[in-house]
Amino acid sequence: MFEIALQTHESCDDLLTEARPGLASNRIHQGDCRTFLKHIKDKAIDLVVTDPPYFLDGLDNGWRKGGKEAPRATGTVGGLPVGMKFDPAQGKALQQFMSGIAGELIRCMKPGAFALVFSQPRLSHRMAIALEDQGFEIRDLCVWHYTKRTQFKAFSQNHFIERMDLPDWKKRQIIAEMEGLKTPQLRGQHESIILAQKPRQGTFVENWQRWKTGLMNADASLDGSRPSNVMQVEKADLAERGVAAEHLTPKPLRLLSHLIELFSSEGQTVLDPFLGSGSTAVAAQSLKRDWIGIEINPTYVALAEKRLADAMI
Ligand SMILES: C[S@@+](CC[C@H](N)C(=O)[O-])C[C@H]1O[C@@H](n2cnc3c(N)ncnc32)[C@H](O)[C@@H]1O
Structure with a gap:
């Protein structure tokens, strides 16, 4: 677990604790983020962009003949029949799962830093509560809108x-x-993106002077106009996705690039604890940000490595 899978360009700072020394950034760390996040130093991260599992399936497999399956150790999810999909326990389990992760995220983020967390719309309230209860300020609920x-x-x-x-x-x-x-x-036709912020130290100016976080780049734009909380970006079709099509839910690079440009600067470090096919890392790399990716599934780690290598050619 947690072998360094890839190094794309030189990491700058050592962002890991003494308990786990070594370079952290511009690498994919394979393993459970609930364990790995604990090794990131306090106040090391400038931006979190992540797309956790949606928890719509597999939280209660008791409907299966023969009784419940053993609980999944990984936090990944499986399938439920349609009739079970509106079990309120799903939202509560998502909130519980995200609560510990949100606690680690806020610890390792700089004051004023932002976390952009994707969520299925009907469970976004649970995601927001998990973040808020760990000390984040919920600044907005953005909408990724697609017309396809x-x-x-x-x-x-x-x-x-x-x-x-x-x-x-x-x-x-x-x-x-x-x-x-x-x-x-x-x-x-849309997914929610929660815009959460670690509380600033002092005023916007004081926080910016000390940490270079807490403000957005108002020149970042998807369509030439001022940035809005409704972000219209089409889902890539299979041909456009390339190797990322091997992952079930790759997010569009254009959308991730927009979020990274809005809420971070060149040279800062972007963390994605649920890296999947590597979209956040590919977008961060192309925008000259450092990045840290964590992904539990070795198949997806290999896929992300391939995407990053292809993107560097
Ligand atoms: C919704 S996908 C992310 C997709 C990604 N945004 C992309 O564009 O490819 C969520 C990912 O989280 C991973 N995952 C689930 N539980 C995890 C855990 N506890 N630690 C790290 N990764 C995990 C899954 O294997 C899956 O690839």
Whole structure:
């Protein structure tokens, strides 16, 4: 665990504690971020951009025949049938999972530094509470908006009506009455990004003078206008994703680059404890930021390494 998987260019500072000496930045660290984050020094990180697992699946596998599966040691998630997906326990488990991580993040971030944390919209309140309870100030709830058509997942109840213990004519009658009615699942066209900030030391000016954090670069723009909390960037299609398509949920580089430009400066260090296919690292590298990536799945580590190597050519 936690072998250094890649070094793209020279790291500047040693950001790891004496318990785990060694260079940390511009490397992917393979392992569980809940353990690795503890080795990052206090007040070492300038920006966090991360996209944790969404916890919509796999938190309770008790529905499976034969009873519950052993709890997953990694924090990764599996699959649930549609009917189980609105279990409120999912949100509570996400909050609990993120709470310990948020505590480590705020410790290792500089005063005034920002954390941009992606979240599925319907669980974003739990994510925000996890961050706020650990001392972050929730400054905004940004929206990543994409117009590309996504799958429409709402379904009719006909299948269940057919299975009801009723005469056939009655089933036909109910089906006719409920024509056009579907489960309340709107087509997804956005994801939430929580903008959280570690409290500043003193005024904006005092904090900036000491830490070079706490203010945004108002010239960063997606479309030529002033930066907004609605960020419209299309999802890349499979061809555009290249090797990143081997990961289920790669985020668009354009969006990550915008977030990094808005909330950090050249030479600063960007941390992503859920690196996935390496998108944050690729964007940070191209913008001349140092970065630290943590990813639990060795297959994704290898994929991220390949993307970073390709991006340097
Ligand atoms: C939503 S994906 C991130 C996708 C990434 N933003 C990208 O563009 O490729 C979340 C990632 O977190 C990883 N992960 C889950 N639990 C983890 C943990 N405890 N420590 C480190 N990584 C973890 C998963 O393997 C997955 O690749």
